[in-house]
Amino acid sequence: MVDADRGERSPAVPDRLVAEATRMFAERGFERTSVQDLVTAAGVTKGAMYHYFDSKDDLLYAIFQRLLAMQRERLDGYAKAPGPVADRLRAAAADLVRTSIENMDEAVIVFRSLHMLSPERQRAIRAERRDYQERFLAMVEEGRREGVFRSEVPLNIVATQFFGAVHHLGMWYRRGGGLDGAGLGDHFAELLMSGLLARD
Amino acid sequence: MVDADRGERSPAVPDRLVAEATRMFAERGFERTSVQDLVTAAGVTKGAMYHYFDSKDDLLYAIFQRLLAMQRERLDGYAKAPGPVADRLRAAAADLVRTSIENMDEAVIVFRSLHMLSPERQRAIRAERRDYQERFLAMVEEGRREGVFRSEVPLNIVATQFFGAVHHLGMWYRRGGGLDGAGLGDHFAELLMSGLLARD
DNA sequence: AAGGATATCGAACACGGGTTCGATTTCCGC
DNA sequence: GCGGAAATCGAACCCGTGTTCGATATCCTT
Numbered sequence: 282m283v284d285a286d287r288g289e290r291s292p293a294v295p296d297r298l299v300a301e302a303t304r305m306f307a308e309r310g311f312e313r314t315s316v317q318d319l320v321t322a323a324g325v326t327k328g329a330m331y332h333y334f335d336s337k338d339d340l341l342y343a344i345f346q347r348l349l350a351m352q353r354e355r356l357d358g359y360a361k362a363p364g365p366v367a368d369r370l371r372a373a374a375a376d377l378v379r380t381s382i383e384n385m386d387e388a389v390i391v392f393r394s395l396h397m398l399s400p401e402r403q404r405a406i407r408a409e410r411r412d413y414q415e416r417f418l419a420m421v422e423e424g425r426r427e428g429v430f431r432s433e434v435p436l437n438i439v440a441t442q443f444f445g446a447v448h449h450l451g452m453w454y455r456r457g458g459g460l461d462g463a464g465l466g467d468h469f470a471e472l473l474m475s476g477l478l479a480r481d
Numbered sequence: 482m483v484d485a486d487r488g489e490r491s492p493a494v495p496d497r498l499v500a501e502a503t504r505m506f507a508e509r510g511f512e513r514t515s516v517q518d519l520v521t522a523a524g525v526t527k528g529a530m531y532h533y534f535d536s537k538d539d540l541l542y543a544i545f546q547r548l549l550a551m552q553r554e555r556l557d558g559y560a561k562a563p564g565p566v567a568d569r570l571r572a573a574a575a576d577l578v579r580t581s582i583e584n585m586d587e588a589v590i591v592f593r594s595l596h597m598l599s600p601e602r603q604r605a606i607r608a609e610r611r612d613y614q615e616r617f618l619a620m621v622e623e624g625r626r627e628g629v630f631r632s633e634v635p636l637n638i639v640a641t642q643f644f645g646a647v648h649h650l651g652m653w654y655r656r657g658g659g660l661d662g663a664g665l666g667d668h669f670a671e672l673l674m675s676g677l678l679a680r681d
Numbered sequence: 682a683a684g685g686a687t688a689t690c691g692a693a694c695a696c697g698g699g700t701t702c703g704a705t706t707t708c709c710g711c
Numbered sequence: 712g713c714g715g716a717a718a719t720c721g722a723a724c725c726c727g728t729g730t731t732c733g734a735t736a737t738c739c740t741t
Binding site: 688696 | 716722731732741
């Protein structure tokens with residue numbers, strides 16, 4: 282019973298740990314989730330966990346990276362795609378909202394528990410996120426140069442407000458509220474575009 | 482040397498404690514600030530603190546309430562003022578941004594450490610905030626009835642995105658960045674209005 | 682089948698945390 | 712100035728925490 286079993290019975294231990302940690306950190310918060318509760322929920326003991334992760338911090342860091350790496354990769358897709366920049370930007374924005382909602386647990390953790398990471402790792406994550414926003418802003422800038430975006434409000438403020446709203450999703454969005462991730466993504470993207478285009 | 486002294490030398494102990502707690506909770510986070518560090522910074526001992534506050538939680542709760550009560554009161558002012566609803570809403574929005582920036586420490590704590598409160602108090606704070614948003618939304622609804630606001634995007638989503646962005650301010654706004662609270666408030670309000678008014 | 686490496690266990694450790702409480706000092710009305 | 716109440720101290724307490732580590736079980740290679 283080896284890899285074949287892992288696929289059919291239950292996931293490998295590291296994966297189970299990350300999965301449980303994601304669920305519990307999102308629900309109770311990082312600091313209110315003890316390592317003991319965590320490993321119990323995952324059906325192992327502390328020793329097993331410390332075999333795969335150097336610390337509780339490590340586990341948290343892994344969660345951060347998974348979501349951010351995924352979203353950065355997706356953004357790259359839109360940035361490099363052909364077509365008008367306005368369309369690509371709108372699609373990228375809607376996609377960010379959608380993936381944030383579909384990975385709500387991770388999203389909640391990222392925006393709520395960043396300051397629980399060790400300082401170096403905080404810096405690393407912040408850098409990654411800054412990188413994401415800069416790539417995003419590069420598309421906005423591209424649109425501005427082409428004369429597509431010409432808002433009264435500084436464009437980076439428009440984009441920043443959008444990011445703020447996205448990061449805050451975890452605080453209020455609940456499933457089954459009559460609006461799924463894709464629907465909300467469309468609205469959010471629409472709102473972003475109206476901000477970038479508006480001129481009164 | 483009593484009240485007169487409190488006014489001229491240093492604030493009363495409970496005030497000092499709240500002030501230090503606000504600063505430290507915002508900087509290091511609630512859970513990374515020990516009661517010992519806190520009382521040392523405030524120049525007293527644990528006993529003094531536990532004389533005024535039942536728990537560390539109590540202290541946190543006091544910080545929450547101060548900011549929320551202040552902002553709710555201000556919102557009421559705009560809601561009850563005379564004049565077109567669009568103007569009042571814009572002013573209220575700009576004011577929320579401004580007061581959030583001027584009380585950045587409290588704002589950071591509110592949005593970052595809500596889940597550290599005891600469940601009952603979490604509920605209480607959430608209820609207060611919901612109340613705030615409902616009053617705000619009532620003005621939006623007023624404008625919709627009058628035909629002033631007619632966005633493609635559902636109005637409550639526009640408003641919610643605005644709140645999200647405001648709550649997220651603490652994550653990126655830094656003083657001395659060439660844009661003060663009032664200036665940013667204007668931009669944010671402008672953006673909110675453009676969302677509420679837009680129709681394409 | 683043997684052997685070493687990997688995975689998992691389980692108990693103990695070290696430590697800092699929030700909280701309690703009786704002693705001591707400071708304050709204020711009489 | 713006295714006396715009781717309020718404020719403050721300081722040390723001890725208890726508990727849960729993340730982490731370590733040697734022992735044991737399981738696996739994969741040869």
